[in-house]
Amino acid sequence: MSLQKLPASPILSPAARAGHIAVERALSDLRAGRPVRIAADGAAALVLGAEALDAEAAAGLAAFAPLRGRLVLAGPRLARLGAARAEAGAVALPGFDPERVETLALRIDARLDAPVLAAGPLDIAALELLRLALVLPAAVIAPLEDGQTGGDALRVEAHDILAHRATEVRGLRMVGRAPVPLDGAPETEFVVFRGGEGLRDQVAIIVGRPDLARPVPVRLHSACLTGDLFGSLKCDCGDQLRDTVRGMAAGAGGILLYLDQEGRGNGIANKMRAYKLQSQGYDTYDADELLGFGLDQRRFDFAAAMLRQLGVTAVQVFTNNPEKIAALTAAGLEVVSDHRVLGRSTPQNMSYLAAKRDRAGHRIDLDTMQAG
Ligand SMILES: Nc1nc2c(ncn2[C@@H]2O[C@H](COP(=O)(O)OP(=O)(O)OP(=O)(O)O)[C@@H](O)[C@H]2O)c(=O)[nH]1
Ligand SMILES: [Zn+2]
DSSP, rough: OOOTOOOOOOOOOOOHHHHHHHHHHHHHHHHHHHEEEEETTTTTEEEEEEEOOOOOHHHHTTTTOSSOOEEEEEEHHHHHHSSSOOSEEEEESSSSOHHHHHHHOOOOOOOOOOOOEEEOOOHHHHHHHHHTTTTTTTTEEEOTEEEEEOTEEEEEEHHHHHHHHHHHHHHHHEEEEOOOOOOOBBEEEEEEESSSSSSSSSEEEEEEETTTTTEEEEEEOOOOOOIIIITTSSSSHHHHHHHHHHHHHHTTTEEEEESOOOTTOOOHHHHHHHHHHHTTTTTTOOOOOOTTTTSOOOHEEEEEEEHHHTTTTTTEEEEHHHHHHHHHHHTOOOEEEOOOOEEEEEEEEEEHHHHHHHHOOOOOOGSSEEEO
């Protein structure tokens, strides 16, 4: 099959499309610090990211729900605050006190100061929306009474939020492609897809002319601004990126998927929050948990969909991360072999690499890595 012949991407139903668009607009509002109105099971509430709660926003929410607010926190954050639970929950906010909200949502020495209530479907959808918006997963909720509209806040349904990631995969489509010769890989084409994960586009970088009738060398590479672009010593991403492209160019070609999953899918702002915590002694996973994230937010089903749209059915995967291999296999691609991709070890990235090995099962052998 030729790389030029692309299968058409599936079309969403009108209802799914309307819901999808509402979620995209809601993400934009939340990122700008504006509340959105989420409805679930006949209930509705105004929802704002905890990081956007200042005195003015608090007064705005209090006008709708003066005494009945709540702060919804993710399971890992609640556990860090001392709660005996692993799942998301809420604490009552009798007023919308920005200082208390910041303490409970972000500070490292904070402890719970109120009982934890079970999180309902609206709360779960609010957290998911904040994760999709790449802001801190802590939701300030102002429940609306029957008949209260929530002013001009954008309206979104909880079920559309929860369906968003799957809808993104179904709506994934190619939007542009062009040759971009690279240093060390002169015959290279960039193919841009819209949809998937994150808030920007995904890029498939086709190096050389891989034979699609045979297993194609493939790397799924999550964006890392600090490592890929600036050569940060804190991780191994830049080396992995460049070494893989050069290796594909020197061999029979291959495809590198550059995925909009900065900070393991948490976004650059949360990654910097996590880096700050790491400078205070937490490892890469503990830091994410303190912020309310699980071990890894990323999904790779849309990466498999990108490969399929490019005509790939069987792959040789370049990764140390068993989750990537499992995800491609689960998505129906034949993973014929897997290969490790080792960058340099530096004094600054040793503990990061060791944490990936010990806590997330990455196949990293620090002794065989080249010191940088
Ligand atoms: N949250 C968080 N993300 C990080 C940190 N350090 C690096 N990252 C991100 O981790 C991701 C690493 O991506 P990859 O190298 O593709 O993935 P990997 O899981 O390490 O797997 P392989 O490299 O394929 O073995 C990038 O999105 C980085 O931005 C960190 O300390 N915290
Ligand atoms: Zn990195």
